[in-house]
Amino acid sequence: MLCEMCGKDVEVTSRVRVEGTVLRLCADCSRFGQIMDPPPSPAAAAPGGRGRSVVAATRPAGAPRRLEERDLYTEIGELELAPDWGRRVRIAREALAWKPEDLAKKLNEKKSVVLKIEAGSMHPPDALVRKIEHLLKVRLRADPESAG
Secondary structure, three states: OEOOOOOOEOOOOEEEEEOOEEEEEOOOHHHHOEEOOOOOOHHHOOOOOOOOOOOOOOOOOOOOOOOOOOOHHHHHOOOEEOOOHHHHHHHHHHHOOOOHHHHHHHHOOOHHHHHHHHHOOOOOOHHHHHHHHHHHOOOOEEOHHHHO
8 A cells, every 4th residue: 555645655554634634644654643543454454555445434323414405595694785885886995095997907807897886887796796895895785674
């Protein structure tokens, strides 16, 4: 078997957790992490020393599943663009003393897109709304119940 850290061809490897990753390591390299299970006896090793070993991942019977199906839309909640979102973008941009060209460069968009957003004539996609909110540190989305 090959050590996954140093690449040496050894008869026996053991599972070792190194910085959160479980690797099959030789006795020399296993000192760099925490041994997960003791190495198998040399008699239990595959004949020839280079056979592929298959390790089945198991979890304790009482342990819950880590990956659960969930609906992201219910977690996020119903958020819509605020009625004055274009004005908010313009005010935040001007507060930073940026020209529309500067904001466009930082967003990787055209100047005309920024001007349309500020005028409110273009409804930006969600990804662009998130980029604008992050870059200008302004909130563009609002709860529909609180908006009315």
